[in-house]
Amino acid sequence: MSRVQMPVSCNLDCGGGCPLLATVEGGVVTGITDNPLGAPYMTGCVKGFQMHRVLYALDRLRKPLIRVGPRGIGEFREAGWDEALDLVAQRLTEIKKKYGTQSIIHLGGSGSSRGSLHNTHRLIKRFLAMLGGYTERHSSYSIGAALFVTPYVLGTYAAGMDAASLRDSKLIILWGANVSDVKMECGLEAHIREARRRGVDVVAIDPRRTLTVKTLATEWIPIYPGTDSAMMAAILYTLITRGLVDVGFVERYSHGFGELEAYIMGRSDGVPKTPEWAEGICGVPAEVIVGLAERYSATHPTALIPGQSIQRTIGGEDAIRMAITLQTATGNLGVPGGSSGALAFGTLPFPKMPQIGIPPNPAKASIPVYLWADVVLEGRRGGFPTDIKAIYNVGGNYLSTAADTHKVIRAFEAVEFSVCHDFFLTPTARYCDVVLPAAMFLERNDVVIADGGNHVMYSH
16 A cells, blocks of 8 residues: 655644644655754644544535525435536526625635645635625734734734744743644644743633643643733733833833733722722632732743634723733843733735635625624614625634524525535524535645744644
């Protein structure tokens, strides 16, 4: 039996784009490991190493499906590609002719986000633009709060960090950042692991005892979900009241700290943001908050690395603002071994590698991503710019990821036609009229550009 090893690069949407090596025996992928030709610190994770199990999963979609029963109950029949594609083309053409191209909304975008050619974000927009136009969404389910607020604080969203600078860190704070399960960038976990081996304390602040807590952290501080801003405010209160703020750094590199200080001290609203106040909100004992603040101020440089989770809540913008503020107040912003406090996607220049192009959207219709279901259900009578009649969903499982599952179900039930591309018959796919099987990165050639580094990787 022939046995070969082929370079592949994980093309999921975590940002890692890790260089891997697939072992193929008799035409079957039998294992996936790190590629030794990858740059130092570029290592994969358990998801990438197990993707051959997904490839051969018994419930993976192999043929197109056409709905024959009510939406949602999962009654489909298998169809040939010609029949399925002809049906999709026919229904989209009918809807476009009757209602206009803006009546088709693009959903999804996950599943293949790093490729130059096979890129879920780009291909669906290219297809619908060439069809004549569509209603697109702006902002992001994943990082919408950070996208909004970071430019107001730092002037740009491109304000993460180079993971290699952690070689200079003396303390690392992972605030809601589960970097072992969600890479964010390929080398981040490996650099943190090396820092721990050097004796650097790694503090994980997280409601859950994640894989990161178990394998990377030297200390775990459990916190109630959605209360990170309160604990950050109490840390800043401690820094201010104990004279631990790097005043020179703050005065030289920031503006408006005095107004924030008035809020933290309670002068503007009558509520001092003391550790005792925060304890009642976030569940972290006041003495733990004080101890972390003192260690934070005494240890330089410190890298505070927030995860996406802390801004996926009401008022999530404040968690990102406060993380940046803490790094500023302690003089850890813009120094080797520190961090900006913004989301930790790397910001090294991307390679000058062309990607498949996206034509302009002729429909010029765009709605906030969080409101797409409201747009479908209310349309122009609800004050939105368009009436949606068709959903084209590629790589998005909205019944599992959206905040209001029942509203999402009503939206899928309201449209005249819906299409889904996916590996499996997900809860969202069950509400679609046609489901088209999607290819995995192990089944196609591509050039992958990962977040967090100037790397170009070929995936066979």
